Amino acid sequence: MESTSPFVVMCMLNGLPSEDNPYLFNGDFVVRGSFSVEVILTLFAFKCMSPSAIHLSRGNYESKSMNKIYGFEGEVRSKLSDKFVKLFAEGFCYLPLAHVINEKVFVVHGGLFSTDGVKLSDIRAIDRFCEPPEEGIFC
Numbered sequence: 001m002e003s004t005s006p007f008v009v010m011c012m013l014n015g016l017p018s019e020d021n022p023y024l025f026n027g028d029f030v031v032r033g034s035f036s037v038e039v040i041l042t043l044f045a046f047k048c049m050s051p052s053a054i055h056l057s058r059g060n061y062e063s064k065s066m067n068k069i070y071g072f073e074g075e076v077r078s079k080l081s082d083k084f085v086k087l088f089a090e091g092f093c094y095l096p097l098a099h100v101i102n103e104k105v106f107v108v109h110g111g112l113f114s115t116d117g118v119k120l121s122d123i124r125a126i127d128r129f130c131e132p133p134e135e136g137i138f139c
Contacts, residue, residue, distance in 0.1 A: 027059020
């Protein structure tokens with residue numbers, strides 16, 4: 001029996017992404033089954049087609065260590081090449097760590113911080129072009 005991807009089902013129910021129908025995907029795009037390469041390429045393609053209608057946040061699985069441990073790296077090597085492993089790792093670093101919707105809704109992948117007083121300026125100041133550390137607000 002053939003299964004339908006959650007993204008396809010969502011678009012069938014809610015319509016395709018557009019300026020009037022934006023989508024926010026909140027991380028963990030990969031290592032969720034044997035079609036992670038296809039999922040992330042679909043999301044990147046939609047982002048290229050309609051940049052202001054698709055928003056992607058970096059989750060904890062969008063890191064080199066998680067990709068290695070949970071199989072995305074191997075899937076990329078078997079379906080594409082070593083070069084794409086590096087390209088995906090680099091691409092994941094460009095994903096924002098948080099979104100604010102209509103100046104009212106704060107969205108982060110892992111939930112709120114273990115310390116109080118974190119401000120949007122603190123999040124903006126993070127050098128996200130690296131692997132997540134073991135502690136701190138990026139973690």
